Amino acid sequence: MNAPDADEREPLILAYIGLGSNIGDRSNYLSEAIRLLAEEESIELASRSGIYETEPVGYVDQDAFLNMVVAVTTSLSSSELLERMQRVEQRLGRKREIHWGPRTIDLDLLLFGDVHQDAPDLILPHPRMMERAFVLVPLIDAMEKLEAARARTYREQLERVEGKEGVIVWKKTC
């Protein structure tokens, strides 16, 4: 079959996905999640942040997290991308037990291009990302290689986040 003409292809969207793990071999869960996402034909890895160890926020009686952010380009819709992300969570044994509690892997769709939407199962941008240093720090990392001007707005937001001191324990550059 011939390749579709340029104007027949789905537009590519740049999306940012937040990853978190605080059970078991945390860095293996992060790398397996990225591998499974990138295995999808319609998802291309564009950039990744360093890996950050972070103190738990919200429900604090749990182990420290590893958090990171990846940027992907995709021809999928936002809900299709979320569905692929949830499939990856299930393959990696994610269980929903305690609200904001421990998890092998959590994938949050932070940004999908500049789409704003408020559907029951998908809110964009992610509704709590602007208050979370464990999201903003790796987001800035992944974004500044691709969209430096946009990254500046999140750096300014990070300055305004309350209680951010001490959330980031260490960073591993990858």
Ligand SMILES: Nc1ncnc2c1ncn2[C@@H]1O[C@H](COP(=O)(O)OP(=O)(O)OP(=O)(O)O)[C@@H](O)[C@H]1O
């Ligand atoms: N931008 C988004 N990214 C991921 N899930 C979302 C988003 N907006 C809404 N949701 C919905 O949130 C539901 C709960 O997600 P999840 O169990 O991962 O929450 P959580 O990770 O415990 O908490 P938080 O959303 O505060 O990080 C999902 O079933 C999904 O439909």
Ligand SMILES: Nc1nc2c(c(=O)[nH]1)N=C(CO)CN2
């Ligand atoms: N440090 C840290 N804390 C959290 C995290 C997380 O990924 N990292 N995720 C939560 C719910 O999504 C709640 N608290």
